[in-house]
Amino acid sequence: MQRAAALLLPDNISDSVAADLRRRIVDGRLPAGERINEVHLSRELGVSRTPLREALSRLASEGALTSLPRFGFFVRPLTLDELEQIYDIRPILDPEALRLAGLPDAKTLERLEKLNRRLESARDPENVIGLDDEFHLLLLDRCPNRVLIEMIQNIILRTRRYELALMRETSGVRRATEDHRRILAALRRRDLPAACAALKRNMQWGRAPIVSWLKARVRRAHLPGEAKARARSGR
Amino acid sequence: MQRAAALLLPDNISDSVAADLRRRIVDGRLPAGERINEVHLSRELGVSRTPLREALSRLASEGALTSLPRFGFFVRPLTLDELEQIYDIRPILDPEALRLAGLPDAKTLERLEKLNRRLESARDPENVIGLDDEFHLLLLDRCPNRVLIEMIQNIILRTRRYELALMRETSGVRRATEDHRRILAALRRRDLPAACAALKRNMQWGRAPIVSWLKARVRRAHLPGEAKARARSGR
DNA sequence: CCCCATGCTACTGTATACAGTATGCAGAGA
DNA sequence: TCTCTGCATACTGTATACAGTAGCATGGGG
16 A cells, blocks of 8 residues: 555565455455454464464555454445445545546557457456456556555455445446546547546446445345344354 | 444554554654664563554554565655645545535534634644644534545544644644634535635645745755665665 | 675564453353 | 353464574675
């Protein structure tokens, strides 16, 4: 999250464990609501508890986990509240970042269009999400405010879990590429405000399908992963 | 940052050490650029290295520290770049949060005015900054998007160091209370958009004095500690 | 006199051992 | 049969010990 240098030398077990856990959380190998047993998990990962705990602490401060003092760490459950809050944030951040980034050069525009074409034909959920994120990060690549970009990346991490869960069940509600085309069209005619507006709409629309899916899910299985109750009852 | 429960039971040494370090960083007892010696610091705090390291990891992911893999943790140096980036973010976040929060009730408005009066007469830098933060957080108290509020609190933590450093040297450039009055006036006539606009201006103006102070400082003594960290990371 | 190599020192990263606490179960009493 | 109490167990939180590495100083060679 912080340093370019460290990312180039992922020497630490701590760091690589954190990255691994992040993957396990977003792809569901560590299900939402699950209580984490440090001994078992450290055995499974082949490391000791010390670096594992450092990783867990970091993930907790990133919001991926919840820590209950003498009880342990939990994978944060997927809740409608958090979803709506997270999805309300990117329409705020992304357009501002684009405004600061300014119009992309011809080469970048070309790469964006290429990405969008690949996105249109992508089928695998992980691919779709990965390409979409790549598109948006490239769009904001020139933004000089790296702190802002870090925040956006952080939000992306937090949304990925929801998006993956959605796309696993319903097969790929894809309207994003159309939004992207509108953004690109605005950029091509060098109309930054229009591009920002289109981007904002794009970010706002991403919410709807996930909200409705999660609502249905909540109705079906009441309170997905109410952490405490489940864990205490021994699951 | 995440859990209400943990905040009520700050049982962990880890947590309290993190809080302590945060204070030491913002008030300068751990100066910007300083390399942290884990053994000495753990002795000084009267704890072992394990919880200290957990705290350090968390602070690194919050952006207060930088971690260089086999070299250690550093207090992030104060740089003009980071300052400008951080200060560009709150004018984006705060007005949106206020928009979501809506108009405050009469009681809250009263408390806001009281806070602002106390702010006018405050002299001690820590007090001034504390009251200003309290004002802004109360203003956004009704905002239902807690993730957004968390982000703002995080930004506040990151700015505090700069503000304190400024106010220690120049005695309290105070124009904020006037901005606050404009915000309150707009709220009193129940004009939310005007309040948001005033809030935005308030957030934008805070930058200027710090930027000019830091620029002068950079000219004088080029960034204590920055040299070493930079050289090492090969930037 | 300067440069390079080698050994020393100190610090980080990781593992492990220990202590304290919460939970679940079993047994006894009502 | 139900409840309460005490014990055993398992897991977290913390300390400590160990290993590996980077930096530094000192000494020898050019």
